[in-house]
Amino acid sequence: MSFVHFVILLPFISAILVPFLYNRWSVKIHTGWFVVIVPLFIFIGLLLQLPAISNGETYLLSMSWIPSLGINFDIYLDGLALMFGLIISGMGVLVVIYSIFYMSKEREALHNFYIYLLMFMGAMLGLVLSDNILVLYALWELTSVSSFLLIAYWYERKGSRDGALKAMLITVFGGLAMLAGLIMLTIMTDSYSLREIIASAGVMKDNSLFIPAMILLLLGAFTKSAQFPFSIWLPDAMEAPTPVSAYLHSATMVKAGLYLVARMTPIFGGSALWFWLVSGIGLITLIYGSIRAVRQTDLKALLAFSTISQLGLIMSLLGVGSAALYFDIGNEQELYTLAIFAALFHLLNHSTFKGALFMVVGIIDHETGTRDIRRLGGLMSLMPLTFTIALIGSLSMAGLPPFNGFLSKEMFFTGMLSTSQINMFGFETLTIAFPIIAWIASIFTFIYCLVLLLKTFLGSFHPERLPKNQVHEAPIGMLIPPIILASLVVLIFFFPNILAKYILNPALISVIPIWNLDSFTYEIKPWHGWNTELLMTIGVVFFGLLLVLSIKKWNLFFRFFPERFSLNNLYNTGIDKMEQSSVSFTNRYMTGSIRHYLIYIFVFIVVVLSGFLIYFDAVAFDFSNDADITIYDVGILLAMVIAAFATLLTKNRIAAIVSLGAVGYLMVMLFVILRAPDLALTQMVVETATTALFLLCFYHLPKLGKRVEKIKFKVMNLVVSISVGLIVTILTLTASGHKLFKPITDFFENAYELAGAKNIVNAILVDFRGFDTMLEISVLLIAGIGVYTLIKLRLKGSDVDET
Incomplete structure (x- = not known):
């Protein structure tokens, strides 16, 4: 890892340490005295690079990130990146010192404030120093997220929350547009490197994606740098503490769009x-x-x-x-x-x-x-x-x-x-x-x-x-x-x-x-003689003084402009209308019935898949290469059908859980017959765990009572279920009979050598699809925390009535 990589990572590392320092020393020492060391170290480190950069030298520093996709955390330090780096770190030092005396350690949650500030500092430094456009985009959006947290720091104020939301919506919209533009640059040049893209500028001008990429990138720059008509977020962002305004909205974040335009100028x-x-x-x-x-x-x-x-x-x-x-x-x-x-x-x-x-x-x-x-x-x-x-x-x-x-x-x-x-x-x-x-x-x-x-x-x-x-x-x-x-x-x-x-x-x-x-x-x-520019300055002073002296008279003119036509009012009105429409539309389908939600999902699946198969005329079966069906296959499938019907028809919850578990265990036997022991083992473990969880959950639910169901209810269930089963069956048979691509099994043949795992399913989940699995686990963790929080914080019926 190079020094410049460390410069970018240092604020993030420090942000992790801030809560520990805050808990240990906040009573005696203001947390800002620890934090100020970070931008000061970065500023001095970048300052030492001035002699070499001023002589025309540049530095390309690479750190492997996702080598299989050709994505590296490449740093390119040149004059433009160094100038922005010095502004970000230098202003960071002064803002942190200022915040030490502005932010009260007795009344403020300073650990949160400095965590957000360090996150933003690291994101801005990485943004201006990154040569990889994917890393640049990730850090670009991180500046939006961290600025949202800083603007909403005094979250008990409605103005702070609204200002943060407005800034987030506008800048993230621009960021997504910029991402599309960056992807187009990658398509045109087959490179993620800004240097290589700039070097290919001459061959891109005749490409059909050149103009769309330009417009999308400018959308990102204009929204971030508060250019008309996207400038409405900046005044509302002033609800943030003054150190935030001095840092983000005068020296750094709003300059990110200017940096992007300057960096893209050699291309466009x-x-x-x-x-x-x-x-x-x-x-x-x-x-x-x-x-x-x-x-x-x-x-x-x-x-x-x-x-x-x-x-x-x-x-x-x-x-x-x-x-x-x-x-x-x-x-x-x-x-x-x-x-x-x-x-x-x-x-x-x-x-x-x-x-x-x-x-x-x-x-x-x-x-x-x-x-x-x-x-x-x-x-x-x-x-x-x-x-x-x-x-x-x-x-x-x-x-x-x-x-x-x-x-x-x-x-x-x-x-x-x-x-x-x-x-x-x-x-x-x-x-x-x-x-x-x-x-x-x-x-x-x-x-x-x-x-x-x-x-x-x-x-x-x-x-x-x-x-x-x-x-x-x-x-x-x-x-x-x-x-x-x-x-x-x-x-x-x-x-x-x-x-x-x-x-x-x-x-x-x-x-x-x-x-x-x-x-x-x-x-x-400073002096160029009595030229046109100096005469323009003299005119500015002369007419400016005249207008200042008569400001009460001509300032009334602006009152004739209806406030309802202002950009800010149009935004607020548009957001209100969107919220009202969303609430009205949501109330139409959010009925509180799980059955309705399942019908929506299954009908959507049936319509999309069947429409796809019909439009592309893709329904065709080829059974010539299929294996013979044995008596064991038929017996297991019949048993699965019987167990499934038992799950539907029984009125005893324990019997329903047992029959549902039987379906899963019969699937395990089918995997064994089809010579897939890894899948059988995984299915057996999952089925055991889910059956146990079902028993645990249903134990706390009230007993089933007798209920009368209308025939319409059962007919709808029958139609939807048969439709889903039919479309999935057709899709499976069509896909199995027409292999357009090389089987993916070849990719996992050397799973043991690559991952050291004897179970191929585990190797796929933990190594080959490690990020996917990690995100799935994260989603489950967040959902579990949410459910636990709602259970702990739920109000009693009497409390709800009183409020």
Whole structure:
């Protein structure tokens, strides 16, 4: 196992240890002090890989997983994977430190919180480092599951449960679409390796599956990164604790979709559809998120919509930059390559200033008891350090100097302006709208950044409006993580090329593989003269200030838009309608009668199998190769029929169990005659166990009473039972007479050599079908636990009446 494999597995191993540490030390030491060691170790370990990766080296590390299927846990460490790994682990360190002071060890179930957080961290690291697309998908869905648990951490709140469910439904839907796209890539390239798939990009473009795979993969990316119209889950996810919001919804999980688009750009980049979908959806998300953010009165909701907007900005840059693969090497290609560079730069910058802002909002909520802007104000003098951090983060997000957001925002303007200068992909006139939309969205970004500052920290302080009247600065431990992030915001502005050399340029080469570090590196300059981009920034500030001063007048305009037509309301209405329809439909067939349920099952089997046989004209019998029927066979079969009828006709439960067991034991004799001793032994063991269980269960049931059954009841049973028996018999005779494939018995002939088992049935169940058997046992275990729980927790009749 390599170090990088250990980096991925370490959070999962640590998650297993957390409950033991919590039970042993939770009274004395906050569990977070143990957990913070994990991301710190990972961050330092990845940081040591920077010199080699910055020189253009990459690492492919393989670990065997399911070799018989050609599936390995392959790790590919390049510039893009390393950048995301550093963000995930670095932000992980700061978030865990922040959570130590934010989450109370007396009132919170911290072991659950850190287990979920470590699960998510491991899944994200594995996602960005995996070269195997099946492993990538498994970890992609694990991020959805762990984020569901984190969002619903305060599960006693309805908002937390609803937000977690919405996030799960939307992201898992996208994940399933992405899985279909990944399978299509595998079909086109006959490989599970991302590197090999990227290397085969040239031969895939004419394949009929190329466009469907592209659309399905983008569905996965758009849902995970909260792109329009799937962005509705992110605001509701703000019900999670603030450390979760700072980690998942600003720095990591929402960036997974951006990672997927960046990673797939070498495959689909240069395609017109990819360009228009990625850049177009990104710009729509950018303007939609920025406008919605202005309307919010909850600070976390404001940051949620601002996150949506910023994710749209980065997505649009990735779309514009993909045009670099459309041109031959030259000025045009270099121009669009810089859009990819800007996307990576802003992605990293966003993690710093947005992470700091989320932590600031958590501090405000922690110290004042509210996040409602209408109640806040005048906090600057009471919380000067928090105000300073908020000032740095907000102005960076607004794109003003001397903060890192200014540098990447200017590059964003450059990328948008470049699309209006060069005609490509058709619809050339539409690209003129790119810089216009970008400029308008930047104005609204400036507005909501000022709203966050002015409404929260300036103005008059009204303690009577706050749940907590005694407001003071947060503990230093809670301030250290956002101070570090705010410091990075400033340092990156003054020393951006350290970041460019060691992180951004190597990541750029991973996305646009036609470049290399020897022939192309990009240096970031804070001053480019009085160019169009600077004039656009001045215009943003000027018009932004005018609109902020008159916000009460023009903000009323949004009230004319009916809330019932909002995406969120359409989702909620749709879910309610689906639930009502499901309940109505379910009540029609869930009658509480086991007989009805069996009829549904058996009728379905008969209809499907008979329809299949008729449609394919598959009914044909061939008895020429069958063995002779002996008198012993006939005698055993007759005895089985008699025992079966006895089971149906007897009114004594013990007699029914005995006759039913007789059917099973007669089957054992039939296996012996047919020379299948392994099957006979297995059948005998199973029959003995089930007979004993039947006797145990029926012992506790009330005695059978006399009952009168209608003739219709018996006729229906007769028709269904004969139909099932007839269709199974026809299917068996048809299958036995027509062998389309080589008998599977040949595969198990060397079972003893492969598995060391003398009983072939045991070898099949335990070794050849080990996963299947394990899952079956798991299902039985879960069902048993459920039954036991229901029995232990069942209410008495009197209790039900009283409630």
